[in-house]
Amino acid sequence: MKLLMFALAFWLGASLFNSWLAARFSHRRWAQLFVPALFGVTLLVLWEGVVAGFAISPVILPAPSAIVARFAQSTALLWGDFAQTILKGALAGYLLGCGAAIVTAIVIDRSPFLQRGLMPVGNFVAALPIVGIAPILVMWFGFDWQSKAAVVVLMVFFPVLVNMVAGLKATDHLQRDLMKTYSASYRDTLFKLRLPAAMPFLFNGLKIATTLALIGAIVAEFFGSPTRGMGFRISTAVGQLDMPLVWSEIAVAALAGSGFFGAMALLERLVTFWHPSQRAR
Amino acid sequence: MRNLGPILTVVAAILVIWYGAAVKMNAKWVYDQAARAGAEVSTSQLLRETMAQERPVLPAPHQVAKGLWQGVAGQKITSKRSLVFHGWVTLSATLAGFALGAAAGLLLAIGIVHSRAMDMSVMPWAIASQTIPILAIAPMVIVVLASLGIKGLLPKAIIAAYLSFFPVLVGMVKGLRAPDAMQLDLMRTYNANRAETFWKLRLPSSMPYLFASLKVGIAAALVGTIVAELPAGATQGLGARLLSGSYYGQTIQIWAALFAAATLAAGLVVAVGAIERVVLRKMGMAA
Amino acid sequence: EEVKLQLKWVTQAQFAGYYVAQEKGFYDEEGLEVTIMPGGPDISPTQVMAGGGADVTVDWMPSALAAREKGLDLVNIAQPFKSSGMMLTCLKETGIKGPEDFKGKTLGVWFGGNEYPFLSWMATLGIPTDGSEGGVTVLKQGFNVDPLLQKQAACISTMTYNEYWQVIDAGLAPEDLVTFKYEDEGVATLEDGLYVMGDKLADPAFKAKMVKFVRASMKGWKYAEANPDEAAGIVLENDESGAQTETHQKRMMGEIAKLTAGSQGALDPADYERTVKILLGGGSDPVISKAPEGAYTLEITDEALK
Amino acid sequence: MRAPVIEAKDVNLIFETRDGPVHALKDVNLTVERGDFVSFIGPSGCGKTTFLRCIAALETPTGGDLKVNSMSAEAARKARSYGYVFQAAGLYPWRTIAGNVKLPLEIMGFTKAEQEERVAKVLSLVDLEGFGKKYPWQLSGGMQQRASIARALAFDADILLMDEPFGALDEIVRDKLNEELLKLWSATGKTIGFVTHSIPEAVYLSTKIVVMSPRPGRITDVIESPLPRGARPLEIRDTPEFLEIAHRVREGLRAGHAYDA
Amino acid sequence: MRAPVIEAKDVNLIFETRDGPVHALKDVNLTVERGDFVSFIGPSGCGKTTFLRCIAALETPTGGDLKVNSMSAEAARKARSYGYVFQAAGLYPWRTIAGNVKLPLEIMGFTKAEQEERVAKVLSLVDLEGFGKKYPWQLSGGMQQRASIARALAFDADILLMDEPFGALDEIVRDKLNEELLKLWSATGKTIGFVTHSIPEAVYLSTKIVVMSPRPGRITDVIESPLPRGARPLEIRDTPEFLEIAHRVREGLRAGHAYDA
Numbered sequence A: 001m002k003l004l005m006f007a008l009a010f011w012l013g014a015s016l017f018n019s020w021l022a023a024r025f026s027h028r029r030w031a032q033l034f035v036p037a038l039f040g041v042t043l044l045v046l047w048e049g050v051v052a053g054f055a056i057s058p059v060i061l062p063a064p065s066a067i068v069a070r071f072a073q074s075t076a077l078l079w080g081d082f083a084q085t086i087l088k089g090a091l092a093g094y095l096l097g098c099g100a101a102i103v104t105a106i107v108i109d110r111s112p113f114l115q116r117g118l119m120p121v122g123n124f125v126a127a128l129p130i131v132g133i134a135p136i137l138v139m140w141f142g143f144d145w146q147s148k149a150a151v152v153v154l155m156v157f158f159p160v161l162v163n164m165v166a167g168l169k170a171t172d173h174l175q176r177d178l179m180k181t182y183s184a185s186y187r188d189t190l191f192k193l194r195l196p197a198a199m200p201f202l203f204n205g206l207k208i209a210t211t212l213a214l215i216g217a218i219v220a221e222f223f224g225s226p227t228r229g230m231g232f233r234i235s236t237a238v239g240q241l242d243m244p245l246v247w248s249e250i251a252v253a254a255l256a257g258s259g260f261f262g263a264m265a266l267l268e269r270l271v272t273f274w275h276p277s278q279r280a281r
Numbered sequence B: 001m002r003n004l005g006p007i008l009t010v011v012a013a014i015l016v017i018w019y020g021a022a023v024k025m026n027a028k029w030v031y032d033q034a035a036r037a038g039a040e041v042s043t044s045q046l047l048r049e050t051m052a053q054e055r056p057v058l059p060a061p062h063q064v065a066k067g068l069w070q071g072v073a074g075q076k077i078t079s080k081r082s083l084v085f086h087g088w089v090t091l092s093a094t095l096a097g098f099a100l101g102a103a104a105g106l107l108l109a110i111g112i113v114h115s116r117a118m119d120m121s122v123m124p125w126a127i128a129s130q131t132i133p134i135l136a137i138a139p140m141v142i143v144v145l146a147s148l149g150i151k152g153l154l155p156k157a158i159i160a161a162y163l164s165f166f167p168v169l170v171g172m173v174k175g176l177r178a179p180d181a182m183q184l185d186l187m188r189t190y191n192a193n194r195a196e197t198f199w200k201l202r203l204p205s206s207m208p209y210l211f212a213s214l215k216v217g218i219a220a221a222l223v224g225t226i227v228a229e230l231p232a233g234a235t236q237g238l239g240a241r242l243l244s245g246s247y248y249g250q251t252i253q254i255w256a257a258l259f260a261a262a263t264l265a266a267g268l269v270v271a272v273g274a275i276e277r278v279v280l281r282k283m284g285m286a287a
Numbered sequence C: 001e002e003v004k005l006q007l008k009w010v011t012q013a014q015f016a017g018y019y020v021a022q023e024k025g026f027y028d029e030e031g032l033e034v035t036i037m038p039g040g041p042d043i044s045p046t047q048v049m050a051g052g053g054a055d056v057t058v059d060w061m062p063s064a065l066a067a068r069e070k071g072l073d074l075v076n077i078a079q080p081f082k083s084s085g086m087m088l089t090c091l092k093e094t095g096i097k098g099p100e101d102f103k104g105k106t107l108g109v110w111f112g113g114n115e116y117p118f119l120s121w122m123a124t125l126g127i128p129t130d131g132s133e134g135g136v137t138v139l140k141q142g143f144n145v146d147p148l149l150q151k152q153a154a155c156i157s158t159m160t161y162n163e164y165w166q167v168i169d170a171g172l173a174p175e176d177l178v179t180f181k182y183e184d185e186g187v188a189t190l191e192d193g194l195y196v197m198g199d200k201l202a203d204p205a206f207k208a209k210m211v212k213f214v215r216a217s218m219k220g221w222k223y224a225e226a227n228p229d230e231a232a233g234i235v236l237e238n239d240e241s242g243a244q245t246e247t248h249q250k251r252m253m254g255e256i257a258k259l260t261a262g263s264q265g266a267l268d269p270a271d272y273e274r275t276v277k278i279l280l281g282g283g284s285d286p287v288i289s290k291a292p293e294g295a296y297t298l299e300i301t302d303e304a305l306k
Numbered sequence D, E: 001m002r003a004p005v006i007e008a009k010d011v012n013l014i015f016e017t018r019d020g021p022v023h024a025l026k027d028v029n030l031t032v033e034r035g036d037f038v039s040f041i042g043p044s045g046c047g048k049t050t051f052l053r054c055i056a057a058l059e060t061p062t063g064g065d066l067k068v069n070s071m072s073a074e075a076a077r078k079a080r081s082y083g084y085v086f087q088a089a090g091l092y093p094w095r096t097i098a099g100n101v102k103l104p105l106e107i108m109g110f111t112k113a114e115q116e117e118r119v120a121k122v123l124s125l126v127d128l129e130g131f132g133k134k135y136p137w138q139l140s141g142g143m144q145q146r147a148s149i150a151r152a153l154a155f156d157a158d159i160l161l162m163d164e165p166f167g168a169l170d171e172i173v174r175d176k177l178n179e180e181l182l183k184l185w186s187a188t189g190k191t192i193g194f195v196t197h198s199i200p201e202a203v204y205l206s207t208k209i210v211v212m213s214p215r216p217g218r219i220t221d222v223i224e225s226p227l228p229r230g231a232r233p234l235e236i237r238d239t240p241e242f243l244e245i246a247h248r249v250r251e252g253l254r255a256g257h258a259y260d261a
């Protein structure tokens, strides 16, 4: 109970401190890192407090301290699972899926007919729930990372396609007319106008796709996998009631996902430095 | 409906490819069986048998269509074998979850737009929250909620809400910030307070973003519900239907449930689109 | 009086006894109102118990004992299943004739608490499962028998009453298959028993309730054994997903009856000792590290079967 | 002497940007009295908009002292002392023209009946009667500009701040609106701050012309117009006094361009 | 007689919109000869931009016949016969100023060295040397406008089509660029089509002033300027001939406004 009280007090204090920091130093780099970090720590403290305060069974919800301990103790295992699921399954699928989507967008961009036909159908296909598709893909592509990559491809393809198609349309009249006055070729228009103009949209899609790739790769392992991988570990560890390990894997997923997302956001900053949304602040 | 032609063309192309793939992928089994029986397979026999298997690797389109038709029209809709029945179960949880998620996303977005502290601290964690494979921990969530006495529709709805709040949050943060500096300055010249600025400027200008994100959100809510239905005791709903199809390797049942789910999703998105058109027209924004 | 029963798997004839007791009014006769909660691949009955989501659960002993080592005080109060239905089903064409042929092959195994019997077996055979030289490649098998049909695995785990018949239904003949029953290999562990939380047993009222529950359930089981077709019908009636077929459930009931036949409900301590021995013998990585204590009680069945 | 409405003393404004600070306003001193019509003229980037925004408390000077109606600019904003016309029309696309004009009235709590009445009045003032039910995109650029002027006139603010309000209009329409504005001004005795690029427009309208110069933005000349207050016929633009002032403004402007890129 | 560069015969253009057809150009007849400097003037919405776009083959007339350099407008576009300056600057934000000016040169396949040379030349022509490495948003509106003029001048097109190129500039800069443009024109003998709202600008620059009128958009007057071709000092604007032409243009404009809203 004492810990819970402390957690609540900490939460209150940290929130006030954060508001104060945010109000005064919001444009400082260190504050931009510190404020969310403190918020995260607050969540963890609160979690620890609640688990201790309400005496929640560790097989239901382990305390953050227990998770950290388990994490530290099984780094080798976690790294192996990370390599299997993220580096092989998710990354391969992400690259393939996004690449295919970009190429497809450029190809169907030339044909309004194909676009009008493909987009609604694609929309429909994208709505197929992965929990239904994953077993099928495991059946088709086997148990190893290839089937996970296939799931990821299916998951990321459509969001990226939609954004890229929208992006290729994102040039304004004036910009296109300018190209017309030069009687520019399709290639020139594509490379000098439409691809640069599409980048902000593309990155929108690419960022969404990062979290989808992760989720896809992990979930696909529930439907059959070799005896390693994050999804495999989560499902088996639940069966063994090793909840700290489960949450360690989840922590890895969240870290990897945030890192992946952050990397794409950084790349976006570099590539679309000219876009107003990047220039604000 | 000028899109009809192109859509039909694409669908036709897909069907052709699908049939081809069905023959190719199901052929191995036919050959294996023939080999076990010590028989030869002719081409016509191959074509016939690849499209009429009970557990095909890839069911032929007409098999799926038949499965769908039987599921939808071949039963009383109250029957446990009726896809309409299972669809309804899923739909109700989806709508409840979507309402929860959209409300949460909206409230958070409002908070973020109005409070720097929330903006700086919540956003990174909202992103991190979506990298947690909820599909992987859904079973635990169900168990935890059950231990708190929360059962039935609500746990499913909560998982659906978890998946649908994020698109709404992101879209609405963008949308509520859509007013340009001049539009905001205008409000300042009137010394309008936050509430007035919100109702008269931020909310109206966020409408296009709102509906775009609601469309994504409702599709996500459906996925969430289906995911939550897997471990919820695999009883009712399209998710349970998908899973029980998987246990028994009933490919056709899986595909039929898959298509039912996708149709439901498409229907929900169309419904949101219809609401969007009405609202935007009322607001005079349907250009 | 209310009792919440968490099943280990989806509604099927494997749990016919409970459904029969429900439908035939055996629970009512005892004054019990039983809620039967089906499980699924992602439901861990032990976790449900830990969360207080159920009063009593059907689980396999290896998983229950493993959970017990993790600090979850699960206690076996009855054992309706006498023998194990688990086996490894292999394609004959892979050339597997005996366990010694497993080396270098790919085997499908269920995880989520069901891997323990397999791991123990491999340990007794001295075959490594961690992918090292001279061992087997283990796949986390999904829900169905596709890996065998697609030849992605040489052998897969099956239950005598369920997956095996799915393989047969898929068109393979028994002659095309080689099966290894855990029972025959001497590595059988106890399956479907009834487990409750140990601390609750301290409460006489709860104990009395469990006595009634076990008594009614066993009555259900014996009725099901005697009337397999009717039992299968009752199961079908209770399947809310509408996915089960009559032929399959009738056949399953027939096979299940063979497994429950030897039991009146009471756990045979000899079976328990054997299970523990097998689980302890898991080589370098045993499922449980020391013989558990207080993992079962005969008090309930003693009282119930008087 | 009339009470000063705007009083700027050594106002400075420096924007911190990534490429270093931009000195947008340097030591700006200006006194505007009640009923004055002040025009601001100067090359692109000399700080005209910035200064107008300071008066409106949309920008805060980094140094000096700025009083509006003898209070701080911020307090004056809170007291809703002025109407502001932005360089672009900035109508809300989800509101009709009437709805846009009504917006400040709603916020300031006018009664429904009064709202209707005022909207009708100002729309007719800018020649837009009959267009109240249209949406902004259904109007040409010039009409939108006029609607935004109507919006600023709808509530009777003491001070009217206008940033190049007639930029998008052609000469004929511009002349007409110039006349209307003068009429309104002399009828109501409002104080008006007006940014323009057109020398004749500045001279024709103003009682006081402020010539500004860039880098750093500052006032180089303040010209008190000898032209009569109140109604001025358009033909006044051909009188020698007019041409003389115009010449002086032009010279001031030219000086500001001397070291311009 | 010089060969006609632009020859419009009964050109009509009707936009089909939701609210019904808009007759943007009605029976437009115009002949422009090589080396002409033609200004288009008229109230908002009279079709100036639309006609310029027809010449550039950015819009297709729905009726009549339009020849550019004795070919169809489309063929002339494909032959890259003209440079176009749009009403808005329309610089690509992902390219630097130099990169934007270079764009047409890359497309038209100039060598790298030639590209550099021409970029430097035209940037200095519009007084933007030293700004080549900046991005568009780092420049003021007026500077952006000048960059877009440089872009159109970079490749030596025969015909220059300019849609209110000096709209965002103040009087002084405008005067200077007017002079520069005249110099360039008389030095190169280009044919120039020029849209403006300013009567003095139109008269000062043109050999031919086309006055247009809206609803339906049509030509109401074509005034051949008696002012000397070639260099014209700015002072020419005070000569009686100048004022007379200006008067005629103003009258034409006023007529166009008669039934205006």
Ligand SMILES: Nc1ncnc2c1ncn2[C@@H]1O[C@H](COP(=O)(O)OP(=O)(O)OP(=O)(O)O)[C@@H](O)[C@H]1O
Binding pocket: D015, D016, D017, D022, D023, D024, D042, D043, D044, D045, D046, D047, D048, D049, D050, D051, D217, E140, E141, E142
């Ligand atoms: N938010 C800002 N951040 C940085 N610099 C700014 C900002 N606003 C204006 N400036 C700079 O301040 C100076 C004055 O700008 P201001 O908009 O007041 O000019 P102006 O006189 O209104 O010009 P114009 O005639 O083009 O409207 C310019 O150099 C501009 O680049």
Ligand SMILES: Nc1ncnc2c1ncn2[C@@H]1O[C@H](COP(=O)(O)OP(=O)(O)OP(=O)(O)O)[C@@H](O)[C@H]1O
Binding pocket: D141, E015, E016, E017, E022, E023, E024, E042, E043, E044, E045, E046, E047, E048, E049, E050, E051, E217
């Ligand atoms: N794409 C279009 N669709 C429909 N109507 C159009 C379109 N483009 C122009 N118009 C209409 O054609 C008419 C002429 O427009 P145009 O842009 O040529 O006018 P303008 O003379 O250039 O006016 P401004 O001085 O405002 O630039 C206007 O009534 C306009 O509303």
Ligand SMILES: Cc1ncc(C[n+]2csc(CCO)c2C)c(N)n1
Binding pocket: C008, C009, C014, C041, C110, C111, C112, C114, C141, C142, C143, C159, C162, C163
């Ligand atoms: C993913 C998954 N597959 C199989 C089992 C094992 N299992 C336990 S009970 C039972 C019933 C027989 O059909 C089966 C197959 C499992 N627990 N999880």
Ligand SMILES: [Mg+2]
Binding pocket: D048, D049, D050, D087, D163
């Ligand atoms: Mg300005």
Ligand SMILES: [Mg+2]
Binding pocket: E048, E049, E050, E087, E163
């Ligand atoms: Mg125009």
